[in-house]
Amino acid sequence: MLQEVRLIKPEWRHYRVIHSRFPPTNVFDSVDARDQLLLAELESATNDRLTNWRCWLPAEDFRSGPGWGAVMASFCHFSPGRFNDDTFGVYYCSDSVHTAIAEWTYHAGKFWLEHGFTDQADATVRSYVGSFTESLIDVRDIPDLHTDRYDIPQRLARDIRQQHSGILYRSVRHEGGLCTGLFRPKATTPVRQSAHFTIQWNGQQFTQYAQLSDYHAI
Numbered sequence: 001m002l003q004e005v006r007l008i009k010p011e012w013r014h015y016r017v018i019h020s021r022f023p024p025t026n027v028f029d030s031v032d033a034r035d036q037l038l039l040a041e042l043e044s045a046t047n048d049r050l051t052n053w054r055c056w057l058p059a060e061d062f063r064s065g066p067g068w069g070a071v072m073a074s075f076c077h078f079s080p081g082r083f084n085d086d087t088f089g090v091y092y093c094s095d096s097v098h099t100a101i102a103e104w105t106y107h108a109g110k111f112w113l114e115h116g117f118t119d120q121a122d123a124t125v126r127s128y129v130g131s132f133t134e135s136l137i138d139v140r141d142i143p144d145l146h147t148d149r150y151d152i153p154q155r156l157a158r159d160i161r162q163q164h165s166g167i168l169y170r171s172v173r174h175e176g177g178l179c180t181g182l183f184r185p186k187a188t189t190p191v192r193q194s195a196h197f198t199i200q201w202n203g204q205q206f207t208q209y210a211q212l213s214d215y216h217a218i
Contacts, residue, residue: 067190099177105206134165
């Protein structure tokens with residue numbers, strides 16, 4: 001499929017959003033070995049994938065310290081996506097918060113509908129911001145990788161992920177937006193937590209979002 005490999009290192013900051021019900025820190029955010037051991041014992045009660053990271057990543061990909069928790073979690077606790085199957089994780093991020101939210105709402109909306117959640121509600125997400133440190137394969141001009149079928153891009157990812165750090169592609173959920181799928185933690189800097197957003201669900205789909213401002217005492 002890739003007749004020639006075109007590499008590019010994006011110069012823009014990347015964004016990712018996750019549901020705020022997930023804890024903002026995990027074992028990888030600690031820089032102290034004793035702290036990591038204690039946190040590992042606590043987290044293993046509910047999520048042994050984070051503590052058994054060696055099952056999902058080679059040792060040279062291990063990263064820890066402030067800003068690495070959200071990144072490492074993507075490689076240890078994952079579900080199949082456009083460029084990954086159920087055997088490996090990918091850190092997905094976008095060129096803007098708008099694109100990141102559009103991607104999140106598409107997948108979260110499918111999950112909510114499949115589980116019969118048809119009441120009106122709001123979801124709160126938090127965003128993470130980082131920068132690229134590695135060049136990525138540019139596949140923006142390959143139509144077969146930008147459809148609702150994931151079998152073709154997953155097959156490509158399995159073939160190239162050991163040799164390359166990630167993929168740059170067009171967002172299918174936000175016209176004009178760009179996305180990346182990072183195969184290795186080293187392809188990004190540590191990320192920092194940024195703004196929180198609330199997203200409205202009308203019982204069938206997510207319709208609009210707004211940034212949450214500072215809270216004030218009652």
